Amino acid sequence: MSIRISQIDKRYGRTRALEPIDLDIHDGELIGLLGPSGSGKTTLLRIVAGLEQADGGSIHFGDRDVTRVHVRDRRIGFVFQHYALFRHMTVFDNVAFGLTAMPRARRPSSGEIRGRVMQLLEMVRLQDFAQRFPAQLSGGQQQRVSLARALALQPDVLLLDEPFGALDAKVRQELRRWLRHLHEELHFTSLFVTHDQEEALELSDRVVVMSNGRVEQIATPDTLYRQPANQFVFEFLGDVNRLEGDVEDEVLTCGDARVAVPGVENGRQELLLRPHEIWLGEQPDARAHLPVSVTAVVPVGAEVRLELEADWLGEPWLATIGHAEFERLDVKRGKRLFAQPSRLHRFDTPRPQTLAPLATS
């Protein structure tokens, strides 16, 4: 079922929680709403669910206008951040709730309910836990129960509010992959809220980046990372290093550091680069003279994270390099190296611009 959100806005007293927002979600799509806290993403999700009323605009599920339809009749499944399981009911009763709460005329027989619930519990691999209470389950298990409960009524759309936010990293990773598979299998249209960029990029077909009640960009994870629409999106999607200085004749100078910036006009400029867009060498070259010293070395999985400091830097840079590179340069704390940006990004221009200083000469 597709979802069409048009001109939805919301105020709380005098503060504007949502600017008028438009969003089209295709049938079977998995969309992530990504943003910092207070960006309005949860408000938007709750408005789509009907748990909150918008001040203006409309919401359609397929051809059905649900703007004025009560939550209980919207046919949505909702998964809450802290699971919101019924604490006094068993896992079985939790999952069965939506079916047993139906008016008698439409309610399936208890045998049918039993079959359905067990099938759902099997799907979330909790069939052996049917008679447990929520308090006897781990966080990850509780969230799976919550998902089974939301899917029990075969909702048109599935809405998830920070579904994995309260879980530890490993379980989160597992559940994400599992949700992805489930989605591929069942093809429900789904909208989820997260503040974790990795989660949004890994799960979503498309990501909606929000801040201050506005949509900053709607794009596939790939596009989002490579062509961020503005500085906010760029900074929100990963670690960012800053390079500020005066440009003259396409060379940026800052203290004793300088780097070629082809095509950049004269004046004070701010350029941004990602940790993996820094190359390190023992010698400066004609295009870049950026002396730095290593102040911290943290090997994380496949890469090594280095903290770099220099007089000409306001705040330290973060660089990531491969292990081979790390060994070749024999990096230690206190080692002096020269940085070379492979890419530089600008956002103060009308359109975002990416420079590749090393490729140009």
Place this chain on the structure above:
Amino acid sequence: MIRIGDAPRVRRLLIGAALALTALFLLLPLVAIFAQALMSGIDVYWQNLSSVYTLSAIGLTLLVAAITVPVNLVFGVFLAWLVTRFDFPGRRLLQTLIDIPFAVSPVVAGLVYLLLYGRNGWLGGWLDAHDIQIMFAWPGIVLVTLFVTCPFVARELIPLMQTQGSREEEAAVTLGASGWTIFRRVTLPNIRHALLYGVILTNARAVGEFGAVSVVAGAIRGQTNTLPLQVEQLYQDYNTVGAFTSASLLALLALLTLAAKAALEWRAARRETAT
């Protein structure tokens, strides 16, 4: 693990002190009531108990409780639901207003009702013209008791419902449940202990209220005397045994209530471990 007061001697001292105080302040008076009531033998006790006036007082007291408890149960749940689940202008004011019966002396409450509903009161004239008697009759007693006990249930529920939040109810509504189903199957099971406790407090106060009731009852023997009023009246008449006989009934009611609470809690605990 070392806790303060963990030394055996300190611990014995503290436990001993606690037990001694409990015995002195709680247990001893309770024993004294029954001892006094049975001072002149079981026959006299029985005679006092079965006097017309005592029976009438028992009847009236039970009637007041039978009306007050259900009314305040419904009212308290409704109020707590309103205050914790909705945001509306005047919500804080309402929360403060709930506490008025706690803050005001019951005697003052009685006087206010007298002023409103008495023959010369604001509403009294109209009531009198329609031949409705509220003051110096059981409806007046019920009214002031309702007033005095109305915060008990709500006050027990509000903090609990605030900490529990409305997430479970939201979950239920997204699953298509109607308002009544949500209340019955989600809200009520979560608040039942606090609700039970609120009911017990309400009942204890409804049965035992003296100040407010004494103002509006008019102390007509055999008609508007509740048990606490009866105790006081008999005591003023130097009928100590009679006074303590009625007092023992009140104490018995209290014990029964506590026993009922314990039994319900025990049953609930057993059911939970069984499943």
